[in-house]
Amino acid sequence: MSKLRVAVIGAKGRIGSEAVRAVEAAEDMELVAALGRGDELETLTGAGAQVAVELTHPDAVMANLEFCVRNGIHGVVGTTGWTDDRLAQLRTWLDASPRTGVLIAPNFSIGAVLTMRFAQQAARFFESAEVIELHHPNKADAPSGTAARTAKLIAEARAAADCPPQPDATSSALDGARGADVDGIPVHSVRLRGLLAHQEVLLGGVGETLTVRHDSLHHSSFMPGILLGARRVVATPGLTMGLENFLDLD
């Protein structure tokens, strides 16, 4: 059987360099291009890439995806910074290239995907929910894509269950003390040397709390998800939001 022809964009970065090694080691894949900043995107078409794994920066991801989708190259995207406007723009490119698929995964690690699922399941049973994400200090964005997604999922679950707004009588606070408000859920970002990627979801009810915590200790934690995404996205046209769509979680 012919191998899946995979390219990595952002190949010299922390996660991109790990992805290059993972694709090279995968028996069913061939690494056909490894692009860094300043490299020509046309390399992808010249190399016959079927899938591009995009692991760069929020400032770069849109131009890279526009090129890929217009050229029928499927995308597996880990880069963060997604807004509703950006997603709408991506959908217009995909509408014009109906056989092309893009997976955006806020987090490729199975533990983080499960954290999001558990938080979503638990959200309606607790009055209060807050998210704390903790990352290395070289991370460009805050809050993390994972934390933003987690907060959105919690908020959606609470809205679907007709939960009232969560109690918070704070009437005076230093700017930032209550974190960022993501759909009504406070999200707190810690940047600390020594950390990689960690998240706690705190849920509170009368007389009890539940904490769901996940720790990525090495970038290898993201590789099975990236490889799974590459294998599945080629047969999944359109936009897929979240690796959970390629996992049998139920």
Ligand SMILES: NC(=O)C1=CN([C@@H]2O[C@H](COP(=O)(O)OP(=O)(O)OC[C@H]3O[C@@H](n4cnc5c(N)ncnc54)[C@H](OP(=O)(O)O)[C@@H]3O)[C@@H](O)[C@H]2O)C=CC1
């Ligand atoms: N979904 C997930 O599971 C994960 C997602 N991420 C996300 O992936 C992204 C990258 O993270 P990380 O590896 O830590 O960041 P790094 O800064 O280590 O790596 C990004 C790399 O992309 C390069 N780059 C920037 N612009 C371009 C471009 N236009 N074309 C090609 N390469 C480019 C950078 O080059 P230069 O150094 O010259 O700027 C750098 O080498 C972030 O958004 C992060 O949040 C990270 C881990 C897991």
Ligand SMILES: O=C(O)C1=N[C@H](C(=O)O)C[C@H](O)C1
């Ligand atoms: O920048 C990182 O390191 C990570 N970025 C992703 C995010 O913003 O959620 C995934 C993971 O947290 C690592």
